[in-house]
Amino acid sequence: MASKIIASTVRRSLSPKLLPLIRPLSTAAAAAAPAEPYDTSAGISMKGVKISGRPLYLDMQATSPVDPRVLDAMLPYFVSQYGNPHSRTHLYGWESDEAVEAARAQVAGLINASPKEIVFTSGATECNNISVKGVMHFYKEKKKHVITTQTEHKCVLDSCRHLQQEGFDVTYLPVKSDGLIDLNDLRNSIRSDTGLVSVMAVNNEIGVIQPMEEIGEICKEFGVPFHTDAAQALGKIPVDVNKWNVSLMSLSGHKVYGPKGVGALYMRRRPRIRVEPQMNGGGQERGIRSGTVPTPLVVGMGAACEIAMKEMEYDGKRAVKLKDRLLNGIRDRLDGVVVNGSTERRYAGNLNLSFAYVEGESLLMGLKEVAVSSGSACTSASLEPSYVLRALGVDEDMAHTSIRFGIGRFTTEEEIDKAIELTVNQVEKLREMSPLYEMVKEGIDIKSIQWSQH
Amino acid sequence: MATPSRSEILTLFRSLLRSARQFQDYNIREYTKRRTIDAFRHNKTLSEPSSIAAAFSDGQSQLQVAKRQAVVYSLYAPKIKSIMDIKH
Numbered sequence: 001m002a003s004k005i006i007a008s009t010v011r012r013s014l015s016p017k018l019l020p021l022i023r024p025l026s027t028a029a030a031a032a033a034p035a036e037p038y039d040t041s042a043g044i045s046m047k048g049v050k051i052s053g054r055p056l057y058l059d060m061q062a063t064s065p066v067d068p069r070v071l072d073a074m075l076p077y078f079v080s081q082y083g084n085p086h087s088r089t090h091l092y093g094w095e096s097d098e099a100v101e102a103a104r105a106q107v108a109g110l111i112n113a114s115p116k117e118i119v120f121t122s123g124a125t126e127c128n129n130i131s132v133k134g135v136m137h138f139y140k141e142k143k144k145h146v147i148t149t150q151t152e153h154k155c156v157l158d159s160c161r162h163l164q165q166e167g168f169d170v171t172y173l174p175v176k177s178d179g180l181i182d183l184n185d186l187r188n189s190i191r192s193d194t195g196l197v198s199v200m201a202v203n204n205e206i207g208v209i210q211p212m213e214e215i216g217e218i219c220k221e222f223g224v225p226f227h228t229d230a231a232q233a234l235g236k237i238p239v240d241v242n243k244w245n246v247s248l249m250s251l252s253g254h255k256v257y258g259p260k261g262v263g264a265l266y267m268r269r270r271p272r273i274r275v276e277p278q279m280n281g282g283g284q285e286r287g288i289r290s291g292t293v294p295t296p297l298v299v300g301m302g303a304a305c306e307i308a309m310k311e312m313e314y315d316g317k318r319a320v321k322l323k324d325r326l327l328n329g330i331r332d333r334l335d336g337v338v339v340n341g342s343t344e345r346r347y348a349g350n351l352n353l354s355f356a357y358v359e360g361e362s363l364l365m366g367l368k369e370v371a372v373s374s375g376s377a378c379t380s381a382s383l384e385p386s387y388v389l390r391a392l393g394v395d396e397d398m399a400h401t402s403i404r405f406g407i408g409r410f411t412t413e414e415e416i417d418k419a420i421e422l423t424v425n426q427v428e429k430l431r432e433m434s435p436l437y438e439m440v441k442e443g444i445d446i447k448s449i450q451w452s453q454h
Numbered sequence: 455m456a457t458p459s460r461s462e463i464l465t466l467f468r469s470l471l472r473s474a475r476q477f478q479d480y481n482i483r484e485y486t487k488r489r490t491i492d493a494f495r496h497n498k499t500l501s502e503p504s505s506i507a508a509a510f511s512d513g514q515s516q517l518q519v520a521k522r523q524a525v526v527y528s529l530y531a532p533k534i535k536s537i538m539d540i541k542h
Contacts, residue, residue: 043534044534051537052537052540053534053535053536053537053538053539053540054532054534054535054536054537055536055537056536056537056538057481065481068482068519068520068523068526068527069516069519069523071523071526072519072522072523075526314489314492369537409485410481410482410484410485411481412481412484412485412488412538414538415538418537418538
């Protein structure tokens, strides 16, 4: 007994750093424990990079921070109202179900749909899978053809590849150099056995807005279901399922300042579009997506959609102002800056820039105090330049130096100014060291050089 | 509900700005401050008593949300502050 007291006093008096040595981790836990980032008094050191504080966040297309108002709506459903919405027999189930239905109405309100047309899923990736594979499998007797674009999100392209392996035909529409599809291309690709046209509303990498109303009209003319991945568009540009004439729409929670792990699929009732479910089970969500509906996440997404509806105009105006400040601030001090994608038909909060004569990886290495991304989060693990930029026809070297700045609701002018400062300094530093840039300054045309091969 | 008086509106405005200061997160703090100022400026021109009362009660509920969330955010504030709070 006395030894225990002594041991605990000794333990308490030792510095926190020595504590882990006294009680080493068991082998299983040691294997699972990740390398801890250690907090020095000066800042954080992680993955070999030292920064003095948390970076400023300019990567809104990857994900967005949860709005405090959304968190406020979600917490009661984690703390006390934790029932399963499918339990019909007690208060916990009834109040949970009420919350889910209220959230459904909030999501439907933002896209001008009826709540009966909304199915909650685990995210836009699942929605895209249900839309592409589910629709084609349901109508597989008569419809064998899918039309999509080359700049779609990886989940749509991968689902289409999966369909190709099963024997369906897929047409990948090319895009023009501004990122928009050619409507005549679309018109000419539609066949009598086309079962689905899938075009994303706002591209996650370059931010271009496709001509949704025109595409909807063409699909209506030919009677082809129109699916759109509106994950990046929701809450940023006005989305109307009737104006766009969409049959299916994928929505994501964590792009509209909601929680991660939730999404919603819009499925038109008139005329009815039918899908084969990808998740089988107890028949929840009208049989389309079985599984317990996660009440807190769904409530969060509903709250986020309601806030987005109120704040869309304010946030939109601010995004334009901040984007202009960023672009002009960089262009004032640097030349050779190219905006990837159309400048007119674009969501202002997504600015994808390429810096000539600079190497992309080294640029990113020097921008550790700004959280930005090059290429999309899905593809930045590989060294290949983004397929979206390749589809735009951007040169390999320019595609490698592309940086995507994401501006959002919480971005401030000071953050933009600091981002300009850091980017310009880093680019100037790299160009200083670059012999290619020296040659360009002297007036030599790089493309005409015959590089000797050793 | 009765139309709020000028002093009540000013008190609400000051309370919202005070709750903004409680946030440890740089972005949320700046957003709350900025949004409050812009919203009050935008609603300054409201003349109809019912719309003034509606905006006032909306502001009051936002104040309650801000007060609660300031506590929650402070409980989970990261040890290292944002770069924007350190330099400058």
